[in-house]
Amino acid sequence: MEQNWSRLVFVSSFLLLLLLLSKFILRKTRPHKNLPPSPPSYPIIGHLHLIKEPVHQVLQQLSHKYGPIFALRFGSRPVLVISSPAAVEECFTKNDIIFANRPHLLLRKHIDYNYTSITAAPYGPHWRNLRRFITLEIFSTAKLNTFLSIRQEETRSLVKNLFRDSQQSFAKVEIKSKLSELSFNIIMRMVAGKRYFGVEVEDNEEARVFRGVIEEVFALGGASNPGDFLPLLQWIDFQGFEKRLIRLKKKADRLYQDLIDERRNNKEGKNKTVIDAMLALQDTEPENYPDNIIKGNISTILLAGTDTSAVTIEWALSLLLNHPKVLEKARAELDSYVGQDRLVDEPDLPELHYLQSIVNETLRLFPAAPLLVPHESSDDSTVGGFDVPRGTMLLVNAWAMHRDPAVWDDPTTFKPERFEGGENGEHNMASNDLVPNSSTWVSDPFENFMDMVEVIRRYVQR
Numbered sequence: 102m103e104q105n106w107s108r109l110v111f112v113s114s115f116l117l118l119l120l121l122l123s124k125f126i127l128r129k130t131r132p133h134k135n136l137p138p139s140p141p142s143y144p145i146i147g148h149l150h151l152i153k154e155p156v157h158q159v160l161q162q163l164s165h166k167y168g169p170i171f172a173l174r175f176g177s178r179p180v181l182v183i184s185s186p187a188a189v190e191e192c193f194t195k196n197d198i199i200f201a202n203r204p205h206l207l208l209r210k211h212i213d214y215n216y217t218s219i220t221a222a223p224y225g226p227h228w229r230n231l232r233r234f235i236t237l238e239i240f241s242t243a244k245l246n247t248f249l250s251i252r253q254e255e256t257r258s259l260v261k262n263l264f265r266d267s268q269q270s271f272a273k274v275e276i277k278s279k280l281s282e283l284s285f286n287i288i289m290r291m292v293a294g295k296r297y298f299g300v301e302v303e304d305n306e307e308a309r310v311f312r313g314v315i316e317e318v319f320a321l322g323g324a325s326n327p328g329d330f331l332p333l334l335q336w337i338d339f340q341g342f343e344k345r346l347i348r349l350k351k352k353a354d355r356l357y358q359d360l361i362d363e364r365r366n367n368k369e370g371k372n373k374t375v376i377d378a379m380l381a382l383q384d385t386e387p388e389n390y391p392d393n394i395i396k397g398n399i400s401t402i403l404l405a406g407t408d409t410s411a412v413t414i415e416w417a418l419s420l421l422l423n424h425p426k427v428l429e430k431a432r433a434e435l436d437s438y439v440g441q442d443r444l445v446d447e448p449d450l451p452e453l454h455y456l457q458s459i460v461n462e463t464l465r466l467f468p469a470a471p472l473l474v475p476h477e478s479s480d481d482s483t484v485g486g487f488d489v490p491r492g493t494m495l496l497v498n499a500w501a502m503h504r505d506p507a508v509w510d511d512p513t514t515f516k517p518e519r520f521e522g523g524e525n526g527e528h529n530m531a532s533n534d535l536v537p538n539s540s541t542w543v544s545d546p547f548e549n550f551m552d553m554v555e556v557i558r559r560y561v562q563r
Contacts, residue, residue, distance in 0.1 A: 134488040134490070135486070135487055135488045136172055136487060136488055137167075137168075137170050137171050137172040137181065137484075137485075137487040137489075138167045138168055138171050138172070139167070139171060139172040139173065139174075140163065140166075140167065140171075140173070142173075142174055145176065145331070146176055146330075146331070147173065147174030147175055147176055147177075147178075147330075148173040148174055148175065148180075149175055149176060149325075149327075149330065151163070151173075152175075152325070155471070156471075156472060157471035157472050157498055157499075157500040157501065158500070160182050160184070160472075160496065160498050160501065161184065161498060161500065161501035161504075163182070164182070164184045164498070164501055169183060169184045169185035169188060169485075170182075170183050170185060170188050170484060170485045170487055172487075175329075175330040175494070176327070176329075176330030176331040177330060177331065177332060178204070178329070178330050178492075178494055179490060179492065179493045179494065180493065180494045180495075180496060181478075181484065181489055181493050181494070181495050181496070182496045182498060183484070183485075183495070183496070183497055183498070184497075184498040184501035184502050184505070185485070185502070186502060186508065187485070188484055188485050189497055189502070191484050191485065192476075192484055192495060192497075196478075196482045196484065198224060198479075199478050199479055199480050199482045200476045200477070200478055200479075200482075200495055201223075201224035201228075201476070201479070202223045202224055202476065202477045202478070202479050203216070203220065203221050203222075203223070203474070203475065203476060203477060204329075204475050204476075204477040204494045205477075206326070206329045206475075207326055207328060207329055207335060207342065207343060207346060208318075208321060208322055208326070208346060209221040210346075211343075211346040211347065211349070211350040212318060212346070212349075212350065212353070212400055212404075213397050213400065213401065214393045214394070214396060214397035214400075217393065217394055217397050218231075218394075218397035218398050218400065218401045219231040219232065219235060219398060219401055220401050220405070220474060221397075223479075224479070227389070230389050231394075231398065234378070234379070234382065238375065238378040238379075239291075239375060239378075247373075248287075248291050249447065251287055251290045251291060252287055255283055255286045255287050255290070256283065257444075258299055259279060259280075259282075259283045262279075262299075263279070276415060276418065277411065277412075277415050280410070280411035280412075280414050280415055281312075281407065281408060281411040282297075282298035282299075283410075283411065284406060284407050284408070284409075284410040284411045285297060285298060285308075285311075285312070285403075285407050286298055286299070288402060288403060288406045288407060289311075289403075290374075291374065291375055291402075292360070292374060292375045292376060292399060292402055292403070293360045293363070293364060293374055293375075293376055293399075294364070294373060294374045295360075295363075297311065307356070310352070310356060311356060311403075314349065314352055314353045314356065315403060315404060315407055315408070317349055318349065318353075318404055319404075319408065321342075321345065321346065321349070326342050327339060327340075328342060328343070353400060354396060357395075357396040357399045357400060358392065358396065360376060360399065361376060361380070361392055361395055361396065361399075364376040364377055364380060365380055375399075375402065376395065376399065379394075379395045379398070380395070383395070409469035409470070410469075412467075412469055413463060413464065413467065413469050416463050416466070416467040417459065417460065417463040420459075420462075420463060420466075420515050421459070423515075424515055427459065427515070427517060430455055431455055431456055431459060434453060434454075434455045434456060435453070435456070438452050438453060439453075454521050455517060455521065457520070458517035458518065458519075458520035458521045459517045461517070461520045462515060462516065462517040462519065462520060465503045465509070466503065466504075466513075466515060468499045468500060468503060470499065471498070471499055471500035472496055472497065472498060472499065472500070473496075473497040473499055475494050475495060475496055476494070476495040476497075477492065477493065477494050477495065478490070478491055478492065478493045478495065479491065
């Protein structure tokens with residue numbers, strides 16, 4: 102133990118010396134920049150001492166003091182935090198190519214196969230290939246239509262099981278796990294044609310391992326890894342973070358490879374799953390789609406889509422239970438348009454305005470990703486009139502923007518009417534005022550919306 106602390110003190114002292122030298126050199130060589138406002142920082146750690154859970158709320162409090170665009174330093178890494186719609190638009194329209202990259206974090210290195218998945222790859226030919234595949238082979242209208250029956254079957258199965266469990270009397274239900282299983286079944290059937298959860302499914306060890314991998318990735322992703330911001334700590338693997346990632350990567354890799362091999366050896370039902378589509382491309386473009394690229398994208402789809410839908414649906418149901426007038430209004434709309442003789446279907450959605458408003462208001466108050474997946478600037482740029490140096494990590498605080506009183510009236514109140522013109526028609530908020538998850542290509546808003554609509558509809562309809 103003493104040896105570890107001595108090592109840490111030596112490393113920290115050496116890092117401090119390097120930091121002081123670099124600051125002296127930068128002052129001499131770099132012209133003065135109009136940098137964003139920033140809180141006072143400490144040597145070596147920068148502003149890491151300010152970051153506590155929940156991070157999005159801490160950043161919101163800092164924005165109240167320093168403005169909607171401010172700078173932090175996480176160890177050696179410069180960070181830009183924005184919570185302004187205008188700044189978000191500037192980053193992802195005017196500076197979209199500059200901010201297209203992702204920061205190289207240790208978790209991404211191992212989980213995203215050395216930064217080769219769509220959510221970790223740098224902007225360039227490889228990223229464009231993956232983007233084209235995702236657009237055409239997963240979220241084109243034709244592909245979405247082929248997955249429609251999967252969404253419907255899984256949602257009906259969930260609701261049927263809930264009704265069966267409570268047929269005799271009221272029953273306590275742990276809804277979060279059931280919603281996670283719903284999302285996992287939908288995504289796994291799309292990706293690999295396999296179903297893991299349900300009354301009719303036998304005890305499945307593979308399913309438990311998959312869930313364990315996903316939970317561990319989220320746990321490690323939510324933990325602060327000092328090595329991402331203090332490189333010398335990564336070099337000595339302080340706290341054994343990388344060792345844990347390597348073990349997790351091996352476990353996940355075996356699961357993903359088994360899925361690929363099953364589809365590769367499957368003689369029937371070709372081109373019906375996402376893996377089938379990637380294997381078909383592997384035959385024609387082997388250099389662009391080796392197994393590791395396929396595994397990286399399986400990982401991304403599973404991680405991006407499994408819990409985001411479940412958490413959002415759970416919030417929607419909770420909000421409806423706590424706002425009975427909203428629940429009654431939604432039920433009246435469904436009874437009026439859909440009735441009792443059939444189930445809601447996708448062509449009904451344009452007419453179910455209030456139900457859409459409930460979904461949008463849920464996403465506003467409780468976005469699945471309060472902080473969007475970080476980006477990183479590949480060149481010097483300006484945002485909101487401030488200079489942003491190359492290599493700056495960008496954090497977009499969607500949670501703060503969705504609760505900004507300058508944008509939303511009474512921002513902490515659940516009021517779906519704000520999306521349909523307001524109670525008196527005085528204020529019409531469009532759903533594009535919401536900040537989308539930066540992984541919307543994976544956690545597709547249409548698919549998530551349909552899952553939510555189907556579950557909510559079955560909950561509120563008599």
